[in-house]
Amino acid sequence: MMHVDSIWGFCLFLCLHLGWTWAQQTENTNRRPVFNCGGDLVADSGFVGSEGFPSFYKPNSKCTWRITVPEGNVVTLSFRIFDLEADSQCRYDYLDVYNGHSILAQKLGRFCGTFRPGSLISTTNTMMLEMAADEGTQGRGFVAYFSGTKPYVEDQQSCGGKITKSQGEIKTPNWPDNKYPPGTSCSWLITVEPDMVIQVNFDKFSLESDMYCRFDYVAFFNGGEKDDSRLIGKYCGDEAPQPIISNGNELLVQFISDLSVTSDGFLAYYTSVPRGSQIPLVDSGAGARSVPSKPAVQPVVPEVIATTAPPPVPTTRYVPPPPPEPTERPKPVKPTRGRGSGTTGQDRVVPVTRPNGRRPVPQNPLCAKACRRDGAIKPSFCASEFVLTGKVTSMTPGPRGVVNIGVSLIKTYKAGRLIITQVGETMSVKLVSQCKKCPLLRKGVNYIIMGQVDEDGRGTLAPGAFTALYKAQHHKLLMNINNQPC
Secondary structure (H helix, E strand, O other), X not given: OHHHHHHHHHHHHHHHHHHHHHHHHXXXXXXXXXOOOXXXXXXXXXXXXXXXXXXXXXXXXXXXXXXXXOOOOEEEEEEEEEEOOOOOOOOOOEEEEEOOOOOOOOEEEEEOOOOOOOOEEOOOOEEEEXXXXXXXXXXXXXXXXXXXXXXXXXXXXXXXXXEOOOEEEEEOOOOOOOOOOOOOEEEEEEEOOOOEEEEEEEEEEEOOXXXXXXXXXXXXXXXXXXXXXXXXXXXXXXXXXXXEEOOOOEEEEEEEOOOOOOOOEEEEEEEEEEOOOOEEOOOOOOOOOEEOOOOOOOOOOOXXXXXXXXXXXXXXXXXXOOOOOOOOOOOOOOOOOOOOOOOOOOOOOOEEOOOOOXXXXXXXXXXXXXXXXXXXXXXXXXXXXXXXXXXXEEEEEOHHHOEEEEEEEEEEEEOOOOOOEEEXXXXXXXXXXXXXXXXXXXXXXXXXXXXEEOOOOOEEEOOOOOEEEOOOOHHHHHHHHHOOOO
């Protein structure tokens, strides 16, 4: 009898144990990370993501996450996935990242669209993320990894810190003997006298190259830790940036390298100069020049890829070679407004009369044709070297009847060799249209634009290039085309 009871007892214990083990394994298998709308994240490291990820985030929502890592560390934030509603100025759905636990702290950046931002670092052990969404288009949100890291210090080679001297130098670790190490983060906060501004000139510069400077880069911010300041520029590659000038007496400089490719690094000298004075800039390949001490309206355009910058397009004192003498004097074409109808003389060189009486400048003969778009969207997509959506921000006349066009990017679907620059938080490109009237573009309007790229990395638009007014629903169509083979 006792033997039977022992067997039943053992069976009961075995069943209970196996059942508990199976339930635990099932629970672990089905467990998924849950991302809430905001919260306090106090840990050495971890993940932070938009509410409900990977599902679409909620409309009309606002979430705030406060990250705290152990004292003596700084917060490094690396984005893994990013998908918010796109807008050139991030007005609708956006993610703000702050250098502290308050909106009064310095804003390290505002981000939207599908472009994955580069890594960000704080100057203390705290960081705050604030995501807002309107009632319109949503995306899947974001996921980022945060960790507490020590400011780089090794063998007396350190980087970062607070600097109050009127002049000095900043350089990457190991300069000039070795390459900078991987996984490095450095923050310099330079503060000078209240009536002065700060100018930074690069002596040597070589960082890992990337079109968007996502991996290794040096970034400059106007203002200090407690100022909602704006990004002046983010730089990488092996082309030294133009001199950096702050608009106040505080400048934050941040250097980040990821865990892969490294390079020689940089050496830069800074100095303080009186506010409001004319500052002579060092010769960086384009000749010496002078600029006012407050460049807040037009900050220096960063060189974000390791490509020789295109030479400036001359707008004055340009003397073209004399055109060949035609056998028959061409008749001037009557200018048209908008999308004009066909005109005569479409195969002739059309002269442009100048008010100063100089010899006419020849235009592209194709400009005399009717302003019509060639081809449909998919064939044009496949045939074009670049495809993008963006807002036209500037249109200025150039030589030989061309028009220089500035475009603030919403989304890039194909880039090819196109040079993309970053000013503040905005990505932009420079395009050249071969004709004044075609393709028809207007300043302040969003477009789909397709074209080719010249040897200097500038986008070119032929008279029949594909352009169309851009609306939010076009993004899905362009993504579908982009995912199909041509």
